Amino acid sequence: MNGAEVVYRASLPAPFTENDFFEITNRARALENNMYIVAPNIGSYHLHPESKVGIDAGGGQSMIVDYRGQITGKQRDTNGSTFVSGVIDIEALRHHRESAQVTNWLKDVRSELAQIIYEQPVYPKNMYMDKIPGKHAEYKREVIDKQVASMQERGIWKKPSR
Structure with missing residues (x-):
């Protein structure tokens, strides 16, 4: 925007x-x-x-x-x-x-409806300023899984009931 x-x-x-x-x-x-x-x-x-x-x-x-x-x-x-x-x-x-x-x-x-997601960063910035990007498994563990957990902890997403 x-x-x-x-x-x-x-x-x-x-x-x-x-x-x-x-x-x-x-x-x-x-x-x-x-x-x-x-x-x-x-x-x-x-x-x-x-x-x-x-x-x-x-x-x-x-x-x-x-x-x-x-x-x-x-x-x-x-x-x-x-x-x-x-x-x-x-x-x-x-x-x-x-x-x-x-x-x-x-x-x-209605930007106020999406405001909670923008209060804190979602995707980590400058991840590769000092290191080379890793392999897929490392990226999933170090970035994707942490992003999903953060979204759940902040109340943006709900965990599945399973």
Whole structure:
């Protein structure tokens, strides 16, 4: 929020790009925040310098989404490096924010309902200033599990009854 007009959305690996998760969430964030989303995804990568064929871990689907949730550019290909282009009309966005009575959602946000989540940081900042990122199991243990526990302790999420 805070008036952002164009936001970069980091890539997701397959299968999240292939089951429409990436597109749905990009379009939803653009629409509900009345902003453009530029969401490039990673291309293929090579396991070692001698590799002649890259491995597709990203699934493609790079896109640009406008403030109405419409896709203005999309690249489905995942073979190597590609690009996506689309129109980003900042003046149209500003006009929409000022004049749309219904679909400029941010003017109607009940921010007090979400206030509890923003009182304290959720995701740890600067985690890798002094160390190299670890493997998945370490990340789950050191970050994800602690984030979930913190959300439960703060009363944002309830624990399952099991």
